[in-house]
Amino acid sequence: MMNLQENIRRILKEETKLPSFIRRRFSEEDINELISDIEFAIPKYGGDKYIDDVIYDEVREFMMNKSEFSNGTLYDNLSNDEWLNQLYKFEEPLRDYVRSVFNINLQEQTKKVLKEETNRINIILRRLPADKIEKMEEEFTSILNQASESFQDKFKYGTDPLIPTLFNFKILVLKSLMRMLEIKNYLPEDLAWPILYAHYVDRIESRYEEIKK
Numbered sequence: 363m364m365n366l367q368e369n370i371r372r373i374l375k376e377e378t379k380l381p382s383f384i385r386r387r388f389s390e391e392d393i394n395e396l397i398s399d400i401e402f403a404i405p406k407y408g409g410d411k412y413i414d415d416v417i418y419d420e421v422r423e424f425m426m427n428k429s430e431f432s433n434g435t436l437y438d439n440l441s442n443d444e445w446l447n448q449l450y451k452f453e454e455p456l457r458d459y460v461r462s463v464f465n466i467n468l469q470e471q472t473k474k475v476l477k478e479e480t481n482r483i484n485i486i487l488r489r490l491p492a493d494k495i496e497k498m499e500e501e502f503t504s505i506l507n508q509a510s511e512s513f514q515d516k517f518k519y520g521t522d523p524l525i526p527t528l529f530n531f532k533i534l535v536l537k538s539l540m541r542m543l544e545i546k547n548y549l550p551e552d553l554a555w556p557i558l559y560a561h562y563v564d565r566i567e568s569r570y571e572e573i574k575k
Contacts, residue, residue, distance in 0.1 A: 380459045384452060388428060396424045396456075397463055413464065415485055421456050422553045425449060441529060446556055483561045489548040498543065502562060505538045510573050531570045536562065 380393075400413075400420045407416050487495055509531060516526040536558055540546070545554045 381455050384455055387452075392424075392428055393459075396420065397460065399424070400460060400464075415488075417457050417460050418482075418485065419549075419553060421453050421460065422556075423550065424456070425453060426550070426552050442533065443529070446559070449556070482557055486545075486549065486554055486557055490543065491548075494543050501542045502535075502539055505535055505542065506566065506569055509534050509538070510569055513570070514573050526574070528567065528570050532559070532563070532566050535566050 400416055403416045403420055404413060407413075487498075490498070512534075513526045513531055536555065539558065539562075540551060540554060545551055
C-alpha cells in the first residue's frame with residue numbers, strides 16, 4: 363500500500379488516534395509489524411471485502427503474542443469476564459487505529475459492525491469443515507443439556523467440589539464445545555473463545571437461570 367509506513371508514523375503522532383495506555387505498552391515497531399501482518403493476510407482472506415475479519419483476527423493474535431493476555435499476570439489473576447473486558451479495552455482502540463491507517467471510513471465501518479455483530483461467528487464458520495458446521499448447533503444443544511443435568515445435581519445434592527456458579531457453567535459448556543469441534547485444529551483457541559462466548563452467552567445464561575431455580 364502506497365505510503366503505508368508514512369501514514370502509520372503520521373497517525374501515531376495524533377494523540378486521539380491511539381490512547382496513551384496503548385502507546386506506552388506497544389512500540390512503533392510493534393504497530394508497524396501489526397499493520398504489515400494485516401496487509402499480508404488480506405489476500406488470504408479473499409481481498410479487501412473481508413478486511414474487517416482480517417483486522418479482528420490479526421489484532422487478537424497480536425494481543426496474544428505481544429502482551430500478558432495469553433501468559434502472565436493478566437492471564438493468571440483475572441476471571442474470564444474480567445480478562446475479556448481488559449482485552450477488549452486494548453483491542454477496540456487498536457482496531458479503530460488500524461482502520462484509520464487503511465483509510466476505512468470509521469462511521470460506515472461502525473454501522474457495518476453493529477449490523478453484522480451477530481454474524482461474527484462466521485469468522486469461525488469459514489474455517490471449519492462442512493461436517494462440523496452442520497453439527498455445531500446440535501453439539502451445542504447436546505452439551506448444554508448435559509451440563510444442565512450435571513449442574514442440577516450439584517444444586518440438588520451439593521456434593522460436587524465444582525462450585526455450580528454461572529462462570530463455571532459457561533466454562534464447562536464452551537470448553538466442551540471447543541473440544542467437540544476440535545477448534546484448535548482450525549484456528550487459535552484464544553481467538554475462537556470470545557467469538558463463541560459472544561454467540562452463545564445469552565443462551566447459556568438463560569439455561570443457568572432455569573436450572574438453579
